Amino acid sequence: MDIEKPLRLEDVVELNPTHHFRWEEPQQAHVLLYPEGIVKLNETAAAIIECVMGSTSIAAAAGVIEARYGRADLMPKILAFLEDARAKGWIRIKS
């Protein structure tokens, strides 16, 4: 498998360009659509993806999410989710 460096807080991540992320009214959830696939995201996963897509870094996105949920300890969970999302090919580091 690819040997990839772990994500760092200063990394900027983006959605894989083959993937589409959007709110889907009938599902009452955010979904990811890509070739041959559909993933329905839970609220937290969708919030993280939404934030990192519009942020200048993972750290900045995490700040927004922590503020939204009134928590200061979410960084490890956010990083773990993003690593998982990258392994699945949903997101990548913006070059």
Place this chain on the structure above:
Amino acid sequence: MPKDGSGLSLDGLGMPLWLVVELTYKCPLKCPWCSNPVEFERYRNELSTEEWKTVLRDGRKLGALQLGFTGGEPMLRRDLEELVEEADRLGYYTNLITSGVGLTVDRLRALKAAGLKQVQLSLQAPDRQLNEALVGLDVFDHKIAIAHAIKAEGLPMVLNIPISRYNIERTKEFIELAEDLGVEYVEFANLQYYNWALLNRAELLPTREQIERSERLVQEARQRLGKKLTIYFVVPDYYDDRPKACMNGWGAIHLTIAPDGTALPCQEARLIETIDFPNVRERDLAWIWRESPAFQTFRGDSWMKDPCRSCPEKERDFGGCRCQAFLLTGDAANTDPVCAKSPNRSIIDKLVGCAKHEKPDGSNRLIMRDIRKRQSHADVE
């Protein structure tokens, strides 16, 4: 059908998440494993542009998300661009499933401008000669050129390779070709034996050893290529001892509309002659999906007989494939005979035992997809 590697496991909340529209049964190719009905020429009354648009709109209302334009060869429909545009406007993720024949750079650009998201291109052999022998037309060079064009347009692409005894020994070359082309996904679609493939089964079915070797090469390539190339390997179910979770269950998340407007739970289902499938020209799509007897027939598990009824695995595989049960046992409600627990498993064992070990000695033994002589239907019509 869910594919190995796709991780597809979905609760559609009762919605037809995957809509497949077979725009036409016409196709310039003569693939001897075509999934279209053997008597495809009987269904000539294709839906009009406006009728297809109604299907697309009604499908979205029912919650459909992924949309496959297929056929036959969908490029034969001159209104494809118009339909893709309408589908994109409605919010579908649009996929074009094509042989590449009829696809030009101009039409590709028009399709992309109309909102097309992905192309699935079929390739039958890693060289020109074998490809021509298998599809009956010299189209290999065009397919390769169009694959490059798809990449040049920046569209994600799945290379779909129907695998049989005729090309299974070429697994490595296919992977190298996919790497060269720079595609994101390759699908080794081991043939499933329905319709034309069923007619040619004895000639097409590979041996267990061949499948194991092919899968091993795929595994090695996955290790080596990682995320650069995602390889799906559609399991050839005859060699399994449990059935595939066909379509994630009957009428669960898949809806196919045939060229003449017949609504089906999968692309093969109209071969089950004992079921009267509804048509979008006669009934509203919401009624068809939610209430029609055809879509209700095998929903849930109350229809199951033993061994499925009392099986702890019934929620995993839904009893397998109804079409396969019908074709091989004569009753669509029977357990898929692929299952080792099926009293009919010996049918599969016998077929597998007959898989030819010698190399194919030429494609002239294959019955190519073509309009069949009318007299062959005279007695049934």
